[in-house]
Amino acid sequence: MSSYQISLGPLLYYWPRQQVLDFYAAVAKSPVDIVYLGDTVCSRRHELRPADWLTLAATLREAGKTVILSTPTLVESGAEVGQIRRIAAQDEFPIEIGELGAIRALGGRSFVAGPHLNAYHGATLTWLRGQGAVRFVLPLELSRVDLIALLAEKPLGLQSEMQVWGRMPLAFSARCFTARHFRLKKDDCGFRCLEHPDGLAMRTQEDGEFLAINGIQTQSGQCLDLLAQASELAEIGVDVLRVSPQSQGTLDAIAALDRQRLGEAVVPVAPPAGIGRCNGYWFGQPGIHWLETRA
Amino acid sequence: MELVAPAGSLAALKAALQAGADAVYLGLKNATNARNFAGLNFSETDIRSGVALARGLGRKVLFAINTFPQPGRTQEWRAAVDAAHDLGAHAVILADPGLLAYARDRYPHLRLHLSVQGSATHLDAIELMREQFNIQRVVLPRVLTLNEIAKLARQTTVEIEVFGFGSLCVMAEGRCLLSSFATGDSPNNKGVCSPAHAVRWTEQNGQLDARLNGILIDRYAPGEPAAYPTLCKGRFEVDGEFDHALEEPTSLNALSLLPQLAQMGVRAIKIEGRQRSPAYVAQVVATLRAAIDAAQAAPARYSVRPDWQASLARHAEGSQTTQGAFERPWK
Amino acid sequence: MNPVLTRLQAPLQRLAAHVPAPLLSLHFAAGLEIARRLKWLSPPPELDGRSFAINLRDLGLRHAFCCRQGQFRPHWPQAVDLELSASTADFLAMLRGQMDADTLFFQRRLQISGDTELGLIVKNWLDAAERPAWLDKLASCLPA
Numbered sequence: 001m002s003s004y005q006i007s008l009g010p011l012l013y014y015w016p017r018q019q020v021l022d023f024y025a026a027v028a029k030s031p032v033d034i035v036y037l038g039d040t041v042c043s044r045r046h047e048l049r050p051a052d053w054l055t056l057a058a059t060l061r062e063a064g065k066t067v068i069l070s071t072p073t074l075v076e077s078g079a080e081v082g083q084i085r086r087i088a089a090q091d092e093f094p095i096e097i098g099e100l101g102a103i104r105a106l107g108g109r110s111f112v113a114g115p116h117l118n119a120y121h122g123a124t125l126t127w128l129r130g131q132g133a134v135r136f137v138l139p140l141e142l143s144r145v146d147l148i149a150l151l152a153e154k155p156l157g158l159q160s161e162m163q164v165w166g167r168m169p170l171a172f173s174a175r176c177f178t179a180r181h182f183r184l185k186k187d188d189c190g191f192r193c194l195e196h197p198d199g200l201a202m203r204t205q206e207d208g209e210f211l212a213i214n215g216i217q218t219q220s221g222q223c224l225d226l227l228a229q230a231s232e233l234a235e236i237g238v239d240v241l242r243v244s245p246q247s248q249g250t251l252d253a254i255a256a257l258d259r260q261r262l263g264e265a266v267v268p269v270a271p272p273a274g275i276g277r278c279n280g281y282w283f284g285q286p287g288i289h290w291l292e293t294r295a
Numbered sequence: 296m297e298l299v300a301p302a303g304s305l306a307a308l309k310a311a312l313q314a315g316a317d318a319v320y321l322g323l324k325n326a327t328n329a330r331n332f333a334g335l336n337f338s339e340t341d342i343r344s345g346v347a348l349a350r351g352l353g354r355k356v357l358f359a360i361n362t363f364p365q366p367g368r369t370q371e372w373r374a375a376v377d378a379a380h381d382l383g384a385h386a387v388i389l390a391d392p393g394l395l396a397y398a399r400d401r402y403p404h405l406r407l408h409l410s411v412q413g414s415a416t417h418l419d420a421i422e423l424m425r426e427q428f429n430i431q432r433v434v435l436p437r438v439l440t441l442n443e444i445a446k447l448a449r450q451t452t453v454e455i456e457v458f459g460f461g462s463l464c465v466m467a468e469g470r471c472l473l474s475s476f477a478t479g480d481s482p483n484n485k486g487v488c489s490p491a492h493a494v495r496w497t498e499q500n501g502q503l504d505a506r507l508n509g510i511l512i513d514r515y516a517p518g519e520p521a522a523y524p525t526l527c528k529g530r531f532e533v534d535g536e537f538d539h540a541l542e543e544p545t546s547l548n549a550l551s552l553l554p555q556l557a558q559m560g561v562r563a564i565k566i567e568g569r570q571r572s573p574a575y576v577a578q579v580v581a582t583l584r585a586a587i588d589a590a591q592a593a594p595a596r597y598s599v600r601p602d603w604q605a606s607l608a609r610h611a612e613g614s615q616t617t618q619g620a621f622e623r624p625w626k
Numbered sequence: 627m628n629p630v631l632t633r634l635q636a637p638l639q640r641l642a643a644h645v646p647a648p649l650l651s652l653h654f655a656a657g658l659e660i661a662r663r664l665k666w667l668s669p670p671p672e673l674d675g676r677s678f679a680i681n682l683r684d685l686g687l688r689h690a691f692c693c694r695q696g697q698f699r700p701h702w703p704q705a706v707d708l709e710l711s712a713s714t715a716d717f718l719a720m721l722r723g724q725m726d727a728d729t730l731f732f733q734r735r736l737q738i739s740g741d742t743e744l745g746l747i748v749k750n751w752l753d754a755a756e757r758p759a760w761l762d763k764l765a766s767c768l769p770a
Contacts, residue, residue, distance in 0.1 A: 074438070074470075075416050075420070076438055076439065076443065081417060084419075100392070100415075100420050101419035101423060120365055120366060122369065123397060124363075124364075124393030127396050141475045152367070153366065170473050171471040171472065173466045200533055203531060204512075204531060204532070205513075205532060208511065213540065218473060218527075280479075281475070286475065286479040287475060288476050288510075304750070305754065306723075307754075333672065334670060334672065334748075334754070491743040492743040494743075496738055496742065521731060522732060523728075612728075
């Protein structure tokens with residue numbers, strides 16, 4: 001039976017410092033193999049300073065985790081460019097790039113190609129491999145059929161990783177939607193993201209669950225849940241399954257993936273309270289759909 | 296400064312050329328471009344006629360192949376690049392590195408423009424594309440401010456094209472999956488956003504509901520101006536407030552910025568709207584033509600004429616115009 | 627509304643009240659069929675087998691027709707795949723290629739119900755159609 005590694009994606013939300021430290025202390029004791037660190041969403045967030053992230057990285061490494069530092073997804077200003085340069089300047093930890101420009105700052109170092117690079121076909125994977133990619137994170141909107149087709153085009157020596165749990169980051173904007181909601185300026189936002197550990201739910205006028213806003217990022221309202229497909233993903237050839245941090249359920253999702261790779265039965269994991277589930281992309285449907293697959 | 300106009304049909308291309316566009320951008324009738332709408336776009340025969348017409352007038356045809364080749368279907372996108380080359384396009388507008396590599400290797404003399412869908416938002420991203428693929432021009436994402444554009448123009452030798460008028464994407468282009476989340480189809484995978492097949496309009500007692508795959512995107516009061524049911528521009532509930540949670544339906548209008556854009560070295564102004572009619576193309580192109588000519592003839596004396604504003608306002612989505620991210624009022 | 631249409635409005639409304647809708651549709655479909663034979667309008671295959679209604683709101687007239695084997699015919703049943711509603715003047719402006727359908731739609735002057743994608747096909751088909759010279763001449767005789 002094929003197996004897989006378990007990764008924890010970068011924390012996409014802005015949590016108070018102590019909550020972040022407590023969370024990663026628990027992560028250190030979890031069966032997760034790879035941990036991505038850093039704020040990829042907003043360069044204004046500062047509960048953890050760059051040096052704090054490095055300290056955290058060292059602690060997690062001592063606990064036996066492979067730690068990878070992630071660069072921002074949308075680079076607009078000097079602040080994000082500075083963030084990339086700082087991450088590129090250290091050579092203790094490998095790097096996940098959030099957008100293509102970071103490749104140039106890496107000066108030939110190897111990297112993990114993040115989920116928002118639009119690598120949808122073999123020629124682009126081959127190009128990324130040539131630039132130094134050792135692993136790539138699959139685009140979120142791939143169906144099972146497209147995933148199989150894409151992996152068949154994958155060049156040798158390139159691993160693959162896929163998000164299987166957590167709200168999906170769907171879009172990025174110059175504009176901060178959280179600040180906008182509170183009628184605040186982006187550069188004087190009062191750091192209101194701190195109040196929303198899983199983002200702010202954005203529902204339809206008929207009270208339907210739809211999206212969530214998290215600063216400049218728009219996410220799925222629902223929590224992606226492909227835990228039931230873990231073994232199938234491994235058999236198709238996905239090397240790493242990624243859990244994206246939420247305020248609740250993250251460690252349960254990691255534990256569930258771990259039990260499955262040890263051969264135990266699939267146990268459902270509850271999404272954070274008040275949040276539904278989705279898995280439509282996997283079935284070639286709109287991503288928002290949820291299809292029950294458990295017996 | 297070049298004026299680059301949209302064309303969804305040969306009739307629109309002719310309208311654009313007649314109204315004074317320097318270049319027209321267009322695409323094939325398939326998923327290889329980001330306006331893959333039913334009944335829109337060009338057959339190869341139409342492109343051949345369009346290229347001949349443009350060349351006869353000393354103008355250019357730019358060929359958009361700006362979506363992302365899907366797994367197992369690379370050949371469809373490569374065939375589009377082959378067609379662009381064979382039909383005599385002045386340049387191809389591409390977004391995907393794998394496809395850029397193909398065009399560079401196969402047609403070393405073909406001019407490459409990096410599409411806005413390529414999402415090159417900063418110098419390193421643009422320079423990487425230049426070093427790797429020898430791109431000649433970059434279409435800048437609509438997330439940048441004037442200062443950021445000016446800085447980029449100083450730092451790179453790649454020509455810079457910016458949007459000057461049209462419907463505005465709220466999100467960084469080429470990195471938005473909202474449409475496939477709601478409907479299964481997105482700009483990346485199908486070349487469409489909020490596709491018509493998923494749209495249903497229902498009107499009752501003057502109240503108009505816009506649904507996308509059954510999801511209520513917006514509800515308009517009687518007589519209230521409507522917008523495309525683009526899901527980022529709908530009205531939703533956040534924390535008990537009902538509002539445009541992401542963005543209001545606005546159109547970009549950079550008329551007042553033309554002298555500054557020219558002065559900072561921007562090489563081309565692009566008009567959005569390959570999905571719009573020849574009537575839109577003719578009127579918007581003519582207006583921007585007059586404005587660009589005025590801005591270039593006497594930049595110091597340039598001012599936006601009220602009739603230009605009126606003409607553009609008529610076509611603006613949501614009947615509002617802003618300067619979008621250029622001036623970043625929300626910053 | 628322009629004066630000619632205003633003058634026409636009342637008699638046409640009276641006519642609509644007395645003449646069964648299908649007979650009006652007969653005229654309308656015949657008009658489209660003439661345009662088709664003059665090779666101005668050649669419907670794309672996507673229109674085949676689909677039914678449409680044009681609703682001239684100011685005149686209170688509704689024309690239903692369908693497209694079969696590339697030909698336009700009157701359509702008798704009430705239900706259609708796509709219904710477009712606008713004022714007569716706005717319809718004429720669209721037909722003459724002087725008005726953008728999206729612009730009218732944004733301003734709530736054009737209503738679309740039914741199959742939205744079919745609506746897009748119709749719009750793009752009309753947009754792509756080259757207007758013959760005689761139509762421009764005819765258009766210039768009509769009030770704007």
